[in-house]
Amino acid sequence: MSKGQSSDDMMRPLQNEPDEEIEFIMRRKFLELQKKLLKSLTTREEEDPEKIVRRNLTKKAREVLDAALSQYPRITRRIIVALAQAIKRGEVETPIDAVTLYNTFKYLGIPVRLETKIRFYEKGRHIDLREKLKED
Numbered sequence: 801m802s803k804g805q806s807s808d809d810m811m812r813p814l815q816n817e818p819d820e821e822i823e824f825i826m827r828r829k830f831l832e833l834q835k836k837l838l839k840s841l842t843t844r845e846e847e848d849p850e851k852i853v854r855r856n857l858t859k860k861a862r863e864v865l866d867a868a869l870s871q872y873p874r875i876t877r878r879i880i881v882a883l884a885q886a887i888k889r890g891e892v893e894t895p896i897d898a899v900t901l902y903n904t905f906k907y908l909g910i911p912v913r914l915e916t917k918i919r920f921y922e923k924g925r926h927i928d929l930r931e932k933l934k935e936d
Contacts, residue, residue: 849884850877856887860898868905868912875910 854862868876886892905912918929927935 849881852884852887853880856892856894856896857901858895858897861896861901864898864901864905864912864914867914868910871912872910879905879908879910 853865857865865876865880868879883892887894902912902914919926920929920932921927922932
């Protein structure tokens with residue numbers, strides 16, 4: 801210690817300004833992070849489970865989901881909610897194809913009936929089985 805300096809003077813920082821600037825920057829960054837977190841939480845809560853699921857389905861799988869919704873609306877909506885939660889947690893591989901979704905419903909005891917068409921390609925066009933039988 802030099803003459804004239806007390807131990808209290810030695811403990812004080814040499815400049816207060818940099819500490820205040822650092823503290824200001826840290827507060828600003830903290831507020832930005834809080835805003836981002838709040839925004840991400842509100843968007844997650846508001847997102848519709850059906851939108852989450854549909855976004856992660858193939859085109860044919862969407863047809864299976866539509867058939868299930870028309871045939872079994874209550875239980876299918878509950879399955880959609882559970883499936884959306886599993887997708888959010890990363891427990892399900894996406895995109896989900898039609899066979900996987902159909903087998904999931906089947907495993908749960910929900911026999912989804914799909915429209916089946918038998919078509920022939922003849923003379924440059926597709927012909928339904930009904931039309932083919934009418935012709936013969």
